[in-house]
Amino acid sequence: MAVSNAVDQLMQRVADEFESLPRQLQGIARYLEQHRSSIMLQKVNDVASGSNVHPSAVVRFAQRFGYTGFSEMQAMFRDAYRERAEPSGSYQHRIRRVIAERPEKLDETQIARSFIDACRVGLDELVERFDSARFRAAVDLLEPAEHIYIVAVRRSFAIASYIAYALGHTTKRVHLVDGLGGMHREQIHSIGKGDALIAISFPPYGKETLFCTRLARQRKAKVIAISESDLGPLAAHANVLLKVDEASAFAFRALTSTICLCQALFVALAYRLEVKPNEGAHTGDYDA
Amino acid sequence: MAVSNAVDQLMQRVADEFESLPRQLQGIARYLEQHRSSIMLQKVNDVASGSNVHPSAVVRFAQRFGYTGFSEMQAMFRDAYRERAEPSGSYQHRIRRVIAERPEKLDETQIARSFIDACRVGLDELVERFDSARFRAAVDLLEPAEHIYIVAVRRSFAIASYIAYALGHTTKRVHLVDGLGGMHREQIHSIGKGDALIAISFPPYGKETLFCTRLARQRKAKVIAISESDLGPLAAHANVLLKVDEASAFAFRALTSTICLCQALFVALAYRLEVKPNEGAHTGDYDA
C-alpha cells in the first residue's frame, strides 16, 4: 500500500509538469505511470518502444527530471522496490490481520479495504455460481428484440442507466423506464410481443419494477430479470432470471457483481450482434 | 488464478537435487531461495558475491538446471514477477491472445467468464494501488460540505446516479447534474465555496464534466475527481483525484472498480457522519 516516496515524488513532479512537456516526453510520462511497477525491469529500449519514441528521448526525459540518464532514474525505481521487497502478505493474511486488530473506530482505509475485499469475494462467487444456460438464454431473448425496455429504481437504477448507455452502441430501440415525471406506467405502456424487458431489482423490491415486469409479461414481451433469488417476486414474471448475490459490508450492499454481470451480458449480446465497439477509441470527445 | 509458476517449479527441483549438488552450487541454491523476490534485479556478479562464488559458478548452476546461462534463468524470475505485478496488462494481453488464437466464434459463457475475470483482476489492482491518503482526503472534503454536486456523463453516469442515490441516505443536499433538458450549466451554476463536487470521467473525457470541474474550482468549491490518471485534464481542477484503472475486455471497459471505489467512498463518509443505514433492512417496499 505505502509506495516508496522517491517514486511518488517523481510521479508527482511529472504530473505537475505534464502539460508543459513536449509530446514525446508526455508519452513517456504516461508509460511510466502505467508501468511503474515494472520500470525497474525494463531496458531503455523497452520503455522507448512502449512509449513510441526513440531511446534517446527516454534519456532526455530522465535528464529533464534531474537524473543523469535512464539508468539513474531506473535505479530509483529499483531501490524503491528493494525497500519493500518483503511480501506484503496474501489477501487472506491481510484480512485476518484487520479482523484480529479490529480497532473500535475504523478509519477510512480499513472501511475501504473491507468493502473492496467483500466485492472481490462477490465476484469470486459470481464466477463459481455462473449459470451458463440462463446467461445464454438471456442473450437469446435479447438478440431478436427490436425494442428493449429497461427498468430499475433507486440503488439499481445505476445499472439500468449503464445498460441503456451500452445498448446505445447497438441499433436496438432502447427505452429506459426512468420514471421521469412519475410516468413509469406511461413509459412501459407501449411494450408488446416481440419486445424485451430487462428488470433489475433486489429486496425490498421496487413496486415500479414489479409493475413493469407484470405488464410486460401480460403483453407477451420477454422478461430478463436480474435479482438475488429464484424465490423473489420477479421470478414469477421472468422468462429468465440471472442470479446475483451481492456482497455487503457495513450494512451497505455492493453493486459490483451486478454491474459486472450486466456488462458481461451486454458484451455477449454485442458479440452476438457483431457490434463493433468504439469505447476506448477516441471518437472526438463523445464518451466519458 | 494463481498458478504454480516456473519459479516454484525451479525451486522445487533445486530442493529435490540439493543434496547432490557440489558445495558452491548448494550455496547458490540457498541464495536463490532467500532472495527469490529480487533475483530479477541482480547482476550475475551480485548473485555470485552473495553466494561467495565466482560468477562462472552461477552460470554453471543455471546450466545445470536446463538454462543456457544466468540470463535465461533470471528472465524466468522476471517474467514471473511481471505476471504478478501487472496482472491487468498481462491478463489483457492474454485475453487478446485468446481472441487472436481462436478465430472461431466464442460462446456467451466464455465471454462472460473472461469479462468477470478481467473485473476480478481490476479489483485486485484496486486494492494493491489503494491510496489511503487520497481516499481520506476525499472523505475530509465531503464531510463538511452541505451541498454535494455530482457530475458524470454517458458510461460514467451510472456511477453518478448511484452516488446521488446513496447520498440520499444522508442529510446532505445532493445535486445530480444529469443534464436534463441540456441544462448542465444551469444545474452546476449554483455551486460555490463550501460545496463539494464529485466528478467522474475517463478518456475521452466528457466536456460537460470538464466544464463543471472548472467552474467548481473557480467558485472555490472542493473537487473530488475520479479518473484513471493524474495526467488527465481532471487532475488540474481537482483538490483530490482518486485513481481507478478499469479493466477492459472485448474492447469494453468495465465499471466494477469504479463503482466499488465510489461505494467504498460513500460507506466511509456515511461512517464518518454516523449514518445509520437502512439498506438490507426491510422498510416496507421502498428500496430496490
Added chain:
DNA sequence: CGATAAATGGAATAAAAATTCCATATTTCC
C-alpha cells in the same frame, strides 16, 4: 516568412554485464 530554438531520429560510441574457455585445484575411484 525567415531566423532561431527546441524537438526528434538515429548512428556511433561507451559502458556494463554475461559468457566462454582454459589453467589449476580438488574430489573420486580403482
Added chain:
DNA sequence: GGAAATATGGAATTTTTATTCCATTTATCG
C-alpha cells in the same frame, strides 16, 4: 597413490545495453 573426473578461479571475449553527439525536422517568435 595415482589417474581420471569434476569443481573452481578468472581473464579474455562477446553480447547487451545505455549514452553521446549530430543532422534533420518541427515549432515558435518577431
